[in-house]
Amino acid sequence: MKCVWCDSKQAKETTKDCQWIEPGGVEVIMVTGIPAIECSQCQDVYLADEMNEEIEVSLNTVDLRLLGSTFSYEQLVKAPKMSIFDIYNNGGSFKCR
DSSP states (O other): OOOTTTOOSOEEEEEEEEEEEOTTSSOEEEEEEEEEEEETTTOOEEOOHHHHHHHHHHHHHBOGGGTOSEEEHHHHHHSOBOOHHHHHHTTTOOOOO
């Protein structure tokens, strides 16, 4: 696997815990065990752009009140998605607690 930062071919798959500001912009949430890329050459651990986008979409389509402020990537992916009507009725914002 090739590192996007240093072009080394020593990058490998790993996982990473990341913090996000929840979609309402008030609270910080922690997502654990996110598939990531680790490069032994430049010592960076990062998320692929596609993974970052997937998490952003999920955070905006899942009722985070059901997950709390810390949850795993697997829990986020498996959480039921809300309909556009649910999102609209909640003002487009979901607090973690």
